[in-house]
Amino acid sequence: MAEPTRVPPPGGGDQATAQPAPAGPFTRSVGYKVKVPGFEGPLDLLVTLAHQGKIDLTTIELSGLTGEFLHRVKQSLDLNEATEALWMLAALVEMKAKLLLPKPPPPDAPPPIEDASDLPEKLEERLAEYRAFKEAADALRALEEMQQKIFTRAPEEAPSELLLEGVTVDDLFRAFKEVLERARRQKAAEVADEPVRVAERMRAILEALARAPAGVVFADLFRERSSTVFIVVTFLALLELIKDRRVRAHQDTPLAPIRLIAATT
Amino acid sequence: MAQEARDQALDDLAGAVESILFVAGRPVRLESLATVTGAEPARIREAIDVLRGRTTGGGLLLQAVAGGYQLATRPEHAETVKQFLQTEHAEKLTRGALETMAIIAYRQPITRGEIEHVRGVRSDWHIERLLERQLIREVGRRQTLGRPIEFGTTELFLRYFGLADLSDLPAMGERGVQALLEAVR
Numbered sequence: 001m002a003e004p005t006r007v008p009p010p011g012g013g014d015q016a017t018a019q020p021a022p023a024g025p026f027t028r029s030v031g032y033k034v035k036v037p038g039f040e041g042p043l044d045l046l047v048t049l050a051h052q053g054k055i056d057l058t059t060i061e062l063s064g065l066t067g068e069f070l071h072r073v074k075q076s077l078d079l080n081e082a083t084e085a086l087w088m089l090a091a092l093v094e095m096k097a098k099l100l101l102p103k104p105p106p107p108d109a110p111p112p113i114e115d116a117s118d119l120p121e122k123l124e125e126r127l128a129e130y131r132a133f134k135e136a137a138d139a140l141r142a143l144e145e146m147q148q149k150i151f152t153r154a155p156e157e158a159p160s161e162l163l164l165e166g167v168t169v170d171d172l173f174r175a176f177k178e179v180l181e182r183a184r185r186q187k188a189a190e191v192a193d194e195p196v197r198v199a200e201r202m203r204a205i206l207e208a209l210a211r212a213p214a215g216v217v218f219a220d221l222f223r224e225r226s227s228t229v230f231i232v233v234t235f236l237a238l239l240e241l242i243k244d245r246r247v248r249a250h251q252d253t254p255l256a257p258i259r260l261i262a263a264t265t
Numbered sequence: 266m267a268q269e270a271r272d273q274a275l276d277d278l279a280g281a282v283e284s285i286l287f288v289a290g291r292p293v294r295l296e297s298l299a300t301v302t303g304a305e306p307a308r309i310r311e312a313i314d315v316l317r318g319r320t321t322g323g324g325l326l327l328q329a330v331a332g333g334y335q336l337a338t339r340p341e342h343a344e345t346v347k348q349f350l351q352t353e354h355a356e357k358l359t360r361g362a363l364e365t366m367a368i369i370a371y372r373q374p375i376t377r378g379e380i381e382h383v384r385g386v387r388s389d390w391h392i393e394r395l396l397e398r399q400l401i402r403e404v405g406r407r408q409t410l411g412r413p414i415e416f417g418t419t420e421l422f423l424r425y426f427g428l429a430d431l432s433d434l435p436a437m438g439e440r441g442v443q444a445l446l447e448a449v450r
Binding site for chain 1: 287288290291328340357360363368371383385399427428437441442443445446
């Protein structure tokens with residue numbers, strides 16, 4: 001029999017130093033130790049033994065283990081260790097539940113389902129998937145580096161660029177003046193208006209644009225009411241949205257109506 | 266004789282396409298090029314090939330990106346161009362953001378929960394940054410409990426990584442991703 005080997009816990013857990021790790025082949029991970037009537041040692045050893053049938057789970061009180069886990073997590077949380085322990089505790093609960101439940105009659109050809117071996121398999125699968133994505137991220141990095149070495153005439157990824165397509169600020173202002181003038185002509189009697197807020201109008205514009213994927217013509221944003229305050233505040237809200245790049249202003253040809261489109265669609 | 270005239274016409278078309286791409290400063294779709302020049306899309310493709318041949322040896326290259334074509338400077342001249350522009354180039358994505366980006370790109374439409382399931386950690390911060398840089402966007406809502414938001418990639422994503430379209434993403438695994446990484450190293 002070899003001397004009991006001490007393995008430093010992964011992730012700097014401190015429980016392992018409290019007691020020596022048990023001898024034998026189970027020295028892979030000693031991060032989380034447990035002590036219940038009938039068993040004392042690393043949690044993953046308990047899982048392995050239970051899975052191999054070398055320990056009878058029905059004699060082990062799992063509520064003690066889970067209670068202890070919750071208590072320790074509240075004391076200090078090592079996320080890596082806690083996650084691993086949680087996986088193992090869940091595996092134990094699942095195994096025990098299966099032991100306690102009446103077994104269904106075996107089908108003609110019993111499928112080789114091994115309860116707890118699912119766990120490492122699932123973990124392995126997820127790790128493999130994650131590794132594949134890490135590689136894909138490396139590939140994207142390579143593409144990013146390549147692309148950052150070439151420049152276009154007007155790099156659109158420059159954050160200062162506004163989403164104005166064929167529209168100048170002058171065009172916007174001219175359209176705004178037209179709306180104001182139209183309102184002035186129509187105005188019979190301006191009644192003291194309710195307060196209008198920019199944030200409110202921003203929301204209203206976004207809602208209107210969400211309903212119209214093809215966009216809304218500039219003047220239509222002002223149809224609702226035609227008080228000067230309403231028009232000015234709506235215009236300010238629109239400028240704010242363009243500045244934040246949440247709205248795109250588009251004009252097919254000079255002097256054509258300006259169309260506004262939600263930037264995320 | 267007829268062949269020569271035809272070649273001349275194609276050269277002219279290539280010139281017209283080049284002019285458009287020069288002033289556009291962003292990827293121009295094949296259909297737009299066809300509409301504006303009045304040529305058949307197949308002809309435009311031929312003209313693009315001619316243009317490609319013409320740009321070799323020059324300072325520019327013709328890139329198929331984000332569903333269109335654009336003229337851009339050659340990577341060999343990156344340092345010189347950068348010096349001239351005197352701009353710090355776009356900040357690179359962080360490791361975590363890039364991982365999140367990869368998961369979204371390959372699995373879209375995908376929810377926050379699914380992203381975190383693959384990465385094993387919370388990814389809100391990276392998702393926010395990617396949204397901010399307009400590399401991803403909300404594409405809809407999953408019709409399940411809580412109607413979680415689904416994310417997908419944007420047109421800027423394609424341009425940022427120099428991809429013609431989503432099928433241009435290197436396939437995961439040996440043939441695509443690993444082959445690309447081999448080629449770069």
